[in-house]
Amino acid sequence: MDKSYFDNAPCRVGSDAVKYYRGKDVLPMWIADMDFPTAPSVEEAIKQRAAFPIFGYVNDNDAWKEAVVSFFSRNHGLSLKKENLLFSTGVLASLTATLLSLTSIEEEVIVCSPIYNCFFSCIEHTGRKVLDVPLLEEENDYRFDFVALEKAFKRSRLFILCNPHNPVGKVWEKEELAKLVALAKENGVVIFSDEIHGELTAPSHPYHSLFEVKGAKEVALLADSPTKAFNIAGIQTSFLYSENQLIREAVERQLGYDDCAEPNSFSLVAMEAAYKEGDEYLDALREYIASNRIAAIKEINSIPGLQVVGMDATYLLWVDCSSVEKDSRKLSCYLLEKAGLFVSDGAQYRGEGHIRINVACPRVTMEEGLKRLRKGIESYK
Numbered sequence: 179m180d181k182s183y184f185d186n187a188p189c190r191v192g193s194d195a196v197k198y199y200r201g202k203d204v205l206p207m208w209i210a211d212m213d214f215p216t217a218p219s220v221e222e223a224i225k226q227r228a229a230f231p232i233f234g235y236v237n238d239n240d241a242w243k244e245a246v247v248s249f250f251s252r253n254h255g256l257s258l259k260k261e262n263l264l265f266s267t268g269v270l271a272s273l274t275a276t277l278l279s280l281t282s283i284e285e286e287v288i289v290c291s292p293i294y295n296c297f298f299s300c301i302e303h304t305g306r307k308v309l310d311v312p313l314l315e316e317e318n319d320y321r322f323d324f325v326a327l328e329k330a331f332k333r334s335r336l337f338i339l340c341n342p343h344n345p346v347g348k349v350w351e352k353e354e355l356a357k358l359v360a361l362a363k364e365n366g367v368v369i370f371s372d373e374i375h376g377e378l379t380a381p382s383h384p385y386h387s388l389f390e391v392k393g394a395k396e397v398a399l400l401a402d403s404p405t406k407a408f409n410i411a412g413i414q415t416s417f418l419y420s421e422n423q424l425i426r427e428a429v430e431r432q433l434g435y436d437d438c439a440e441p442n443s444f445s446l447v448a449m450e451a452a453y454k455e456g457d458e459y460l461d462a463l464r465e466y467i468a469s470n471r472i473a474a475i476k477e478i479n480s481i482p483g484l485q486v487v488g489m490d491a492t493y494l495l496w497v498d499c500s501s502v503e504k505d506s507r508k509l510s511c512y513l514l515e516k517a518g519l520f521v522s523d524g525a526q527y528r529g530e531g532h533i534r535i536n537v538a539c540p541r542v543t544m545e546e547g548l549k550r551l552r553k554g555i556e557s558y559k
């Protein structure tokens with residue numbers, strides 16, 4: 179597969195894409211959704227399923243589980259056991275089921291901001307409280323505040339890990355993950371490890387699953403999905419993995435109560451095809467995104483007042499705009515209204531003074547977006 183597959187992506191204007199809801203005059207670089215077609219294997223599997231015109235209730239199967247096990251063994255050297263895998267309609271559905279089954283109302287749940295905004299809403303919508311232990315920002319990098327985390331782990335029963343970390347794009351090192359596992363074990367805390375961006379790292383810098391750490395299997399739940407890497411978020415499909423039977427069964431029951439444990443007619447075939455036959459696509463995609471990232475970082479850093487916080491994962495760039503405008507909501511609204519560019523306001527992730535820019539689009543689209551960014555920032559000043 180060569181880069182023309184991504185360069186020649188079909189235009190989504192006027193389609194059902196939420197990313198394009200502002201219409202043709204706004205260039206969308208906000209939501210974590212790529213403008214690329216999915217892998218040919220996924221497209222083919224969906225077409226084949228669609229050709230059989232009965233879409234009744236779907237039975238769970240082993241084929242997707244075997245595909246997941248094989249993928250993680252091939253690509254990450256992990257030996258997962260298929261009997262410990264659970265289907266869920268989405269990572270957030272899994273998180274909600276975890277919150278409801280493993281914590282109580284009013285209990286504090288740990289996150290490290292800036293972090294994916296929906297974690298806050300899942301915690302709050304289930305009546306739990308956010309215990310935020312902000313990441314430390316240092317020399318254009320982020321790291322965990324282990325001193326503060328040590329205290330927080332004594333007060334809570336659940337830690338939400340974003341690995342790699344959205345929005346800062348950080349690939350956590352194995353030593354950092356091992357420290358989290360040690361803290362979890364010491365304090366009886368469960369780690370919900372959201373690894374949905376795991377396949378979207380620079381080719382030279384693969385991420386480490388939390389399950390690579392010895393002891394993680396006793397305290398952790400892995401929540402993952404092919405929806406980000408294969409651009410199939412419109413097909414609700416994901417999985418949960420835990421080797422701790424008590425944790426797994428509690429969450430499984432809750433997924434059932436919440437009606438999030440039932441696949442639709444495309445969920446399992448798409449997941450199976452992605453993990454079974456998607457490696458070539460992923461390799462090419464990662465190259466393409468890495469090349470976009472390098473070009474975008476160079477361009478953005480040449481715009482006076484902007485600085486990309488340089489990370490290696492996800493297709494989302496985390497940009498410090500505080501020397502242009504500390505109120506990133508105001509700046510992102512201005513870019514949307516006056517420059518025709520839709521970026522994400524960092525404040526929603528508790529990352530005030532930053533904007534998040536999605537570069538998972540054909541290079542020409544990205545270049546046009548960055549032109550609008552430059553013009554918008556210049557006129558804002």
Ligand SMILES: Cc1ncc(COP(=O)(O)O)c(C=O)c1O
Binds near residue numbers: 415
């Ligand atoms: C870190 C993270 N987790 C979860 C999700 C959403 O996952 P799902 O659509 O499977 O609920 C996103 C989407 O952007 C995300 O960035």
